[in-house]
Amino acid sequence: MDVAGDNWRLALTDAKVPDSGIYCCHVSTHPPMLKRFKLIVHPPEIRMSKEAFLESGETLSLKCAVVYLHPGSVEPALRWYKGNTTTPLDEQRGGVLIETDHLTLTSHLQVARLKTEDAGNYTCVLEAPLQMKAMARVHVLQGMLFHHLVITLGLALLLVLNHYPTNLNRLLYLLFYYCTKY
Template identity: 35%
Template sequence: MMLKITSAILAVLLFHFHRITLAAVATGSKPFPGLENLPKSFWNELSSPFTEVYEEENPVTENGSTPEPRPFFEDRDINVTVQLGAQIHLHCRVENMQKRTVSWVRRRGEEMHLLTFGVHTYSSDSRFSLDYQMPNDWRLLLRSATERDAGVYECQVSVHPPLTRTVYLSVSVPRVEIVDEHGATAGDKFYKAGSTIELKCVVSKVPHPSGYVTWRHGSRMLNYDTIRGGISVKTDMGAEGAVSRLYIANANKKDSGNYSCALADVAATTVSVHVLNGENPAAMQHGKSSSSKGAFILVVLLSLLNLSR
């Protein structure tokens, strides 16, 4: 008996709740300004599924009429992946909406953060907004996705008991590497003056890449450089990434410096190139390695000398 009274009170509250919402939408204002500032526990308690056991509803009301059909989602819970920096819509198609209200929330553990309510956006993050699409898609728009946006999002319909659809969002972070002829990540690169600089950039973890790969020497873009001459860039796009090769013919001292490879403005990496006059690049690299070993041995000897005192 107490459960029936509680359900009746809640139904009356929801009815007035929707009347206020519809009146506010008609005037173009937010129905409940300041709603986003309520304690975090409020939305958790309001939105959490009820644990009580409900009696089966009678399909016929007291006056003999058939009740309004209950709303339902066209789509099931889903896992969605978006590339870092891209834009994405999280869909929520609802049938039999009647006068109910749809809201989007983000769940972080036990906390819930209100993003949208009806046609209004409550998130302080301007990258989130409601982008409604006729006839019934209450889709959430996220612009410029970051790693922190990954997580659980819920589309909720204001019925009793609650109706919730969950979207699990993952953000794919591209990997960009400049590699040597063996496929290992390249350190400093050494070339003889007059030889051809060859750099290989591998972009991975990018499903269906839509961005373009650019090469720079310092701040100067090389992809379309026609002033120096002898510069060639060849990029092959694949299903999961891209491979780009940079060629610079007849290298000279001015070609020394930092070279960067970037996937649009999402991810980049850099390598240092040294063009040598009259020295063998292999010997230079070997000499650099020998110097490092010599310095290490010197440190060990000095440490032993201090201990013997």
């Protein structure tokens, strides 16, 4: 924390979660002046979808984003893993594309031509400057099994929506009808 000279500015560099709170500036004038500021510092986290259902032969696409990470002197290192292995995913099989943007702290994973053995847990790991990770469960289903799952979930949704008739529900019903018809 630094109170800079005569300009009445308070500077917090490298703010941490415990620095969150109400800050007051009190000027001893007549009448006195008081200004309050609320500072909220979020802890860094990784955001990613938790689950994906795909058909064999399709391409898996996952996005991992690190948010609230204060820029520092160490360039962030993001890696992808499958299951409990310590070998990075792009070294495990062909057809894997990983694009990482160090400026926006996002990483995109694509796995082409999915097979049933590609199902499992996919983990995005921030290895530097902190140790954090997020995991997505990927299900790879065979052709008609996937279609059956979509229809089952759609019918369950329709049963719920049937109790709350609105224009949106009618639109969803029509959308489901035409998507499953073809």
